[in-house]
Amino acid sequence: MAAPIILCDTAGMTEKEWLACRMHGPKGNIPYTLGGSDVAAIFGLSPWITPLELWKIKKGQLKPSASRNAGQMEMGHLLEPVAAHWFGRKTGYTVTDDTNLYQHADHPYALANFDRRFVKPSGEPGILECKSCTYHKAADWADDAIPLHYELQLRFYMAVADVELGAFSAIWGNNPDLDTAMPEITRDKAKEDMIFERLDEWIWSLEHDKPPAMTDVAPQLALESLARIYGPSQKALPTIEFGGKYESPLRRIAVLQDKIRECDQEKKQMEKEVEAHSVRIAEIMREHEHGVLETTSGKLLIDFVTRTTRRPDSKALKEKYPAVYSEVLKASESRKVKVTVQPK
Template sequence: MAAPIILCDCAGMDEKRWLECREHGPKGDIEYTVGGSDVATIFGLSPWMTPRELWLIKKGRLQPKAKPNPLQLEMGHLLEPIAAHFYAQRTGNTVTDDTNMYQHADFPYALADIDRRITRKGDGKPGVLECKSCTYHKAGDWADGAYPLYYEFQLRYYLAVMDVDFGAFSAIWGNNPEHDLATPSLIRDQAKEDIIFERLDQWIWSLRNDKPPAMTEVAPKLALEALAHICGPSQKALPTIEFPLKYEKSLRGIVALQDENAALRQQMKENEAKIEAYSVRIAELMKAHEHGVLTTTKYKLLVDFVTKTTHRVDSGYLKKEHPSIYAAALKASESRKVKVSVEPV
């Protein structure tokens, strides 16, 4: 291995120019590139994007989806220096800003924009720090020194590009760094690195030879969202597709599950009607009381009858009294769902 090549300094660079450098290098002479955030997607591990979508974006055949949470992304960027600060405070390692874009010495397609450099306390060895932020319900992903697999692939890729032997995360999710901060580290693993770059070589080959990846091994929900993004809205003028017989098992399976769901929904409606019938006498006894209890020799039955207030926009009033505001507030959303029906021939 050898030290990485510095392609450019991204400090002060606007997003448009940064994306140009990221996609084809600052001189525009790299046909296809891979960045750290692409690696998990290429392996089918990303919870946000499928390999097919990324492949089409790299080929220039698909525009990236609009970010669903731009404010959250902005917050994550603003929290990076805070995460880095408390990582340094907790570990004693020196953290240094690094705004360069790097290229792997042996794999020209492999580019990296790292969050921070680390100099390890004691031996002075260099490393890479990845700063992450998440919500409280994702904090468990970082418990007891753990880290999400998709982030591990990103960091191991950076260690390879930068030719350094250790990396660390600083993940923050609250305002108490003593409890709301995880700082797990990992050591470079050549076997895992070889697996990563073998797959990346195959990926670049697929781009050059126009061989898009399949949707196999992609979570079904993510695959359906991706196909909606790739294919766009349905078109009424298109002819009906004739399916070959090999799809009969899948289609009949959908029909059976649709019927089962319909039966369950009907059973739920019947159950709700019975619950309401039982509840009438209970409500009469409760009057304005919120809680009740029935105690037997084996257990207690706790009864709640609490008023809950919800606030919703009165769309009818808004449409009638303020039609322009109503029209401006309307948000279109598209969805497509497979439905299978059976009819006799």
């Protein structure tokens, strides 16, 4: 391997300038580029974007959508120095900033910005990725585990930088002794070759207009992505004729939708029965919140607690303040596949 190429220093760039630089290089002469955060998407492992959506963005056919977790992303950026500080403090490694944009020596499409670099006391250099997450995601980092989509990102960076070590500093609370994880990885050429083989294929697909399928993408993410890509339905378009190979999944959808309707009806019936039995209990409870029935096998605990919820009165708001109502009215769109079986 050879040392990476320094394309430019991104310090002081606006976000728009930085994104343009990452898309085609500082001179605008790289047709297609891939960064560390793209790798998981290409493998179908990104929690946020599908391979097809990324492909269309790289082709210029789709603009990146506004992030649904923009606040979390901004918070993660703000917490990078905190994560880097505690990594250096707890490991004893020297942590430094690096604002350069790098290009892989052998794969010109591979560009990388690093959160931080580090040097061990022995002099070995490495790449540091700073992450932050919520408490319910902390388990993903337990016992030095690394979420796979992040591991792919760091291995990509290690390859671009041509270094043998990489590490994460993940934080999720304000106690650095309990709310941090700092797993390290060493370079694995077999995994690296596998990653770049897939990336080479991806660049080929861009050059030859061969968009990827939604195979192996989580269904909910795939549907959300397709909605972002193709937008709302259009009434004027003709009916699509499906081939026979789609009969099985279409019939399965129809069967499952019928079962869901049956379950909904059964739920409503059970809720009515609960209400009917509850009338006498409510009469006995009156103003009391809690009751108990002791039996030979245990206790039955009864709660009859007032819960107050406050919601805007849409009707009153519309009548009294129609201009305000129209300003705050938020339209939401959704599309759902529905299959109806029509016998001949």
